[in-house]
Amino acid sequence: MSGPLLEVRDLVVEYATAGGRFxxxxxxxxxxxxxxxxxxxGESGCGKSTIARALVRLLTPTSGEVLLDGQDLAxxxxxxxxxxxxxxxxxxxxxxxxxxxxxxxxxxxxxxxKLRGVRSRAEREREAARLLDRVxxxxxxxxxxxxxxxxxxxxRIGIARALAGRPxxxxxxEATSALDVSVQxxxxxxxxxxxxxxxxxxxxxxxNLGVVSExxxxxxxxxxxxxxxxGPTGTVLAAPREPYTRALRAAALDPTTMRGxxxxxxxxxxxxxxx
Amino acid sequence: xxxxxxxxIELMTERGVVxxxxxxxxxxxxGxxxxxxGESGCGKSTTAMGVLxxxxxxxxxVSGRAVIDGHDVVADPGAAARLRGDTVALIPQDPMTALSPxxxxxxxxxxxVRLREPGLSRRxxxxxAAELLAQVGIPEPRRRLRLHPHQLSGGMLQRVLIAMAxxxxxxxxxxxEPTSALDVTVQxxxxxxLLTLQEETGMGILMITHDLGVARLVSDRVHVMKDGRFVESxxxxxxxxxxAQDYTRSLLAAVPRLGSWDGASR
Numbered sequence: 001m002s003g004p005l006l007e008v009r010d011l012v013v014e015y016a017t018a019g020g021r022f023x024x025x026x027x028x029x030x031x032x033x034x035x036x037x038x039x040x041x042g043e044s045g046c047g048k049s050t051i052a053r054a055l056v057r058l059l060t061p062t063s064g065e066v067l068l069d070g071q072d073l074a075x076x077x078x079x080x081x082x083x084x085x086x087x088x089x090x091x092x093x094x095x096x097x098x099x100x101x102x103x104x105x106x107x108x109x110x111x112x113x114k115l116r117g118v119r120s121r122a123e124r125e126r127e128a129a130r131l132l133d134r135v136x137x138x139x140x141x142x143x144x145x146x147x148x149x150x151x152x153x154x155x156r157i158g159i160a161r162a163l164a165g166r167p168x169x170x171x172x173x174e175a176t177s178a179l180d181v182s183v184q185x186x187x188x189x190x191x192x193x194x195x196x197x198x199x200x201x202x203x204x205x206x207x208n209l210g211v212v213s214e215x216x217x218x219x220x221x222x223x224x225x226x227x228x229x230x231g232p233t234g235t236v237l238a239a240p241r242e243p244y245t246r247a248l249r250a251a252a253l254d255p256t257t258m259r260g261x262x263x264x265x266x267x268x269x270x271x272x273x274x275x
Numbered sequence: 276x277x278x279x280x281x282x283x284i285e286l287m288t289e290r291g292v293v294x295x296x297x298x299x300x301x302x303x304x305x306g307x308x309x310x311x312x313g314e315s316g317c318g319k320s321t322t323a324m325g326v327l328x329x330x331x332x333x334x335x336x337v338s339g340r341a342v343i344d345g346h347d348v349v350a351d352p353g354a355a356a357r358l359r360g361d362t363v364a365l366i367p368q369d370p371m372t373a374l375s376p377x378x379x380x381x382x383x384x385x386x387x388v389r390l391r392e393p394g395l396s397r398r399x400x401x402x403x404a405a406e407l408l409a410q411v412g413i414p415e416p417r418r419r420l421r422l423h424p425h426q427l428s429g430g431m432l433q434r435v436l437i438a439m440a441x442x443x444x445x446x447x448x449x450x451x452e453p454t455s456a457l458d459v460t461v462q463x464x465x466x467x468x469l470l471t472l473q474e475e476t477g478m479g480i481l482m483i484t485h486d487l488g489v490a491r492l493v494s495d496r497v498h499v500m501k502d503g504r505f506v507e508s509x510x511x512x513x514x515x516x517x518x519a520q521d522y523t524r525s526l527l528a529a530v531p532r533l534g535s536w537d538g539a540s541r
Contacts, residue, residue, distance in 0.1 A: 237533070270460055
């Protein structure tokens, strides 16, 4: 199949609220080729996480299309969707709510392997341990339950579990935001490796522009449910056109290039960027 | 303001006793910001909680000296409790869960005010609460007092918590990752607020963070912590520009690079 692996057309998601219908995503479209990586950035509430949820059909879009390999998932009934779900997986910001509190990490990660038809328990454990090792979780901890891990460690379990299903598309919603810089660097390197080796494709939701510049080819900037800027990462980050993107860029802190700056200067730069 | 000497903290865990803090010493003068930077599990938050004596007594053994405003809170945990409501305050990482969801902002802030000034009438406490909200840069403070936490953004809630800290005669503010749950554009404004209040009140700030960018922006001095010890200490510019230790260098190398921003490109 030629054409992009993932294509989103005119996506609209509305929520019913006390004050009427609220349009969280208002006609967003983009496409990502195999082994491509798109970052969606924007302030809290701009609709970026709603898009992530629509992509993996945790919610049903109000209208528009989500095409995976040309097949529209947007309104597909659950029965037909089921076998396709493993192809597009999501990593959550804090996977605490999505991890079974009674299940040891090694079983959490091993579970998608059952769906992949790995019958032998020993084999599942071996593969799960390998994945947990790749995301940097010490082998001595893999029998612990979610509550015994830190937020960053739980995030890594979430990533390992998402990878266990051997997805083609990984939707990462602030997937490294709770990680220490050294672990984050390790996970980003792993994600880039999987992309280069296995052709894994990413949609990366983040407001860390440093992370975005390391993992994505393209950036889509959202504001109030709409796309306000979309282009190659280098171009957008070097010379953002939109006030919000400029503010985001100005407020991002790179410790090596900010000698003598105070919060006031950053704030002034961010405000100056929007005027 | 704060003088910590050879602080050791042992935590009782299911897997035995863990020495989370292994003999750290540091001090904070009035008007100064000192940052402990390190990765999760290094003991930085435990140090902060130990200094505030907020670790449960049956789960943590604290030894050494930690003198706040003349009181050694290691020798006298009761002193810590008295200081906490008054001259010492904690700004936690997650403002969303730090406030009661079922009480209004005004109710909670008013209570904090009346705790410090028990003689105050309800109306006077409300006036003071509105004043505090204005001081932390919340517009329309009177209207905001009637709101509940879920009606405010994360940045606003963090400002409310800072306002609560200001209700006492604040001398030492302990900020544990105060901006890591916030958007970067909001982050700078909260950090700026903290430094502005520091200029106004002369409070000392103990900042706990894993973010070298944040550390560089606000700190006078930095202690890099690993496995319960300080591996490197010094002026923030020196630590970032000329780190002496491999560990500090590896932390710096792991930060995703963005380069400088001068706002000039269009």
